[in-house]
Amino acid sequence: MTSSTPAVGNAVTVLLYEFPEEYAQLVHKRFPSVRVLTAKDAASLDEQVSQADVLLAHRFPVEIFDKALRLRWFQCASAGIDTILPIRDRIGALIVTNVRGMHGEVIADYVMTGIAMMHWNLPQFLHDQSRKAWHPRALAPLAGQTLGVVGLGSIGTAIARRGKAFGMTVIGSKRDINEPVDGVDKLFPPESVAELLRLSDFVVLAVPHVPETVRLIGREQLRLMRRSAVLVNIARGSAVAESELIEALKAGTIAGAVLDVFEREPLAADSPLWTMSNVIVTPHIAGWMSDYDNRVLEIFNDNLERYLDKTPLRNVVDLNRGY
Structure with missing residues (x-):
């Protein structure tokens, strides 16, 4: 004592x-x-x-x-x-x-870094570099892409502002849509999150851990997303049905995922997520300054x-x- x-x-x-x-x-x-x-x-x-x-x-x-x-x-x-x-x-x-x-700006750093890495397919470039392989490829700029932020608390709002600074169209979901949110072009209530999923090139989960957000994203929601879309989860692992996400990533239902949180942490060594080429895995560090x-x-x-x-x-x- x-x-x-x-x-x-x-x-x-x-x-x-x-x-x-x-x-x-x-x-x-x-x-x-x-x-x-x-x-x-x-x-x-x-x-x-x-x-x-x-x-x-x-x-x-x-x-x-x-x-x-x-x-x-x-x-x-x-x-x-x-x-x-x-x-x-x-x-x-x-x-x-x-x-x-306290976490908003650093998590926004993480999210935009992950989005840029997946947009440019930097994991593949790093793989090419390790093999000294020269494979140029072109793509559209991030500006003009649509960022969907599910949950617009202090963290989600910081992410929205950062996306807008990148020139992205930003849409978001929150309980009360009567008050505008800085940097968000269109707001959706929770019951209309399906429309946000359909419209987004990148979907970021920034929701709190409450009963309503457990398994918020599963097989049905993933099927609503664009096949070119990327899911970013910096909320809680419980917000995503992990096995159903793995199925979707393998099947090409969505293009990729950036995951900082998981249903069980540390992520099990035998999880397929570790070795999937279209996934970035980090050990729950997005807000750790x-x-x-x-x-x-x-x-x-x-x-x-x-x-x-x-x-x-x-x-x-x-x-x-x-x-």
């Missing part, structure tokens, strides 16, 4: 789970009146969670929820809060916040100041919607 300051009176106690001790020291330096604890592993978390008013962690450890009797606020260090959803009916007045808005935890700490410290001042927190999650 570690503590930046001894427990005193009614001091707010913050528990950092799976963050280095130096982060606890930084929090305490900014908020000297706050008691800061760190838990490096499940055992120390189990020992200390009963003392915590505030928990900062990359995921919500549901296994210790019954011991977290003092917990009033959980700051999730990721945008997705799906780890808490199984117990959302039990959490009462617990405030849940996330770090949405080199200074990730520092950015999390900036958001957390801002929210902690608001919490101590009893003012509204940033990025409060609506657990009924799941994001």
Whole structure:
């Protein structure tokens, strides 16, 4: 058990789970009146969670929820809060916040890199290079191609802006289509996502992990897409029926896929996706920045100041919607 300051009176106690001790020291330096604890592993978390008013962690450890009797606020260090959803009916007045808005630009970098690689068929050029084979080929520019973004939260909106900067026609799907979205030429409600699939050269999934998005893309949806289309998934692996996607990729139902997330992670060594020439596989890194935890700490410290001042927190999650 570690503590930046001894427990005193009614001091707010913050528990950092799976963050280095130096982060606890930084929090305490900014908020000297706050008691800061760190838990490096499940055992120390189990020992200390009963003392915590505030928990900062990359995921919500549901296994210790019954011991977290003092917990009033959980700051999730990721945008997705799906780890808490199984117990959302039990959490009462617990405030849940996330770090949405932090990942948008870097994930947009990833998406546009993947789109450009697939559009130019760079995997094939790299294969040709390895064999010293000279095979020139021409293609249309990305400008004028249609980018379909399913889910226009902070990440999807950043992707849409980047696509528009590439000169693409950008269409998107979101719950409320009454308010325009910067960079999006046409909006579709969720029930009309089929039309978005038909119109898109590149389909990007940027939806949250909620029951409505599980297996959002399967055999039927893939058949609606253009045979020249590419699917990009930076949402959750559960959004795609993986075996049906593999069938479609093998059959040429769609041209290719850029996949950063999978139904099970790490992706199994025997998955056909690893060796398919029309697929780019990455290990869930699209939003993983080199200074990730520092950015999390900036958001957390801002929210902690608001919490101590009893003012509204940033990025409060609506657990009924799941994001």
